Amino acid sequence: MRHPIFKNIGLKVTAVLLSFLLWVFATSRGVSEISLDVPLEFKNIPNGLELMYYGVKVVNLTIKGQERLIRTISPADIRVWVDLSKAKKGEGIYAINKNNMRLPLTVTVKNITPSSVKILLDESFSKRVRVKPVVIGEPKRGYHVKSVSVVPRNIEIEGASSKIKNIDKIKTEPIDITGLDETLTEDLKLDVSGMNIRTEVEEVTVKVVIEKEAR
Structure with missing residues (x-):
């Protein structure tokens, strides 16, 4: 005899799929994206070195989040930096990535432009x-x-x-x-x-x- 759990299995699968689609629809409603220009910072410059030149002063971020929350976010709420703790004298290219950012918990980063910066370090x-x-x-x-x-x-x-x-x-x-x-x-x-x-x-x-x- 067929177990009761398999009774009307097609309807049950359909119900589960509909529930999932409704959940996706509900969570995706009101999601929006905005682009913000955020000043680029430099941290942990090694002792004995000076930052002489950097090719990027502002980073453009595309961030995603609930529309009602993302509207209130400004560049002042976000920090983006490059960690120079392992930098050496001379010219180098350093990555700008999500690990070196401080963001409101309600948003995620979709895109970073540019993704790297050229800098020049000289002796103090x-x-x-x-x-x-x-x-x-x-x-x-x-x-x-x-x-x-x-x-x-x-x-x-x-x-x-x-x-x-x-x-x-x-x-x-x-x-x-x-x-x-x-x-x-x-x-x-x-x-x-x-x-x-x-x-x-x-x-x-x-x-x-x-x-x-x-x-």
């Missing part, structure tokens, strides 16, 4: 250089600049060897003496824009001594 180097005050303008008529001084006069800078070796001075931001008839002392920032270096201090004190011209 430091040295002391002089600080050059930048004075603009002219004092009041009948007055002149007697002297210009800066404290400290020399500072230590650090960065990539190929860049640091060509630097012999660091300028200050301008100090304007237009129309002045007395000594001016100001704390000024160092002008290191575009140099990609580090300095032991961020500001120096510049003193411009102004005195009346002798008749």
Whole structure:
């Protein structure tokens, strides 16, 4: 005698298939994809090396998730980085993969563009250089600049060897003496824009001594 479990087996199989299809339909409803541009970070740069160049600053991610949740996600919610702990001096190509990302739990990554980045590492180097005050303008008529001084006069800078070796001075931001008839002392920032270096201090004190011209 046929076991009851095999009775109407065709209907039972059909019911199971329908249930599965309904589950797939229900879970896939409201699923959406978006693309976001996320800044690329670099971690674990070895001691004694400096990151000089990298060909990619932003990574485009295609992410997938429930539509109502994915709409609230912004680039600030995602981090993408390259691990340079095993990097060596010179040029190299490093992979950008899903293992080096922090994502909201509600989404998955479908695509990463680009999938790699070319970078250049150079040796670290430091040295002391002089600080050059930048004075603009002219004092009041009948007055002149007697002297210009800066404290400290020399500072230590650090960065990539190929860049640091060509630097012999660091300028200050301008100090304007237009129309002045007395000594001016100001704390000024160092002008290191575009140099990609580090300095032991961020500001120096510049003193411009102004005195009346002798008749």
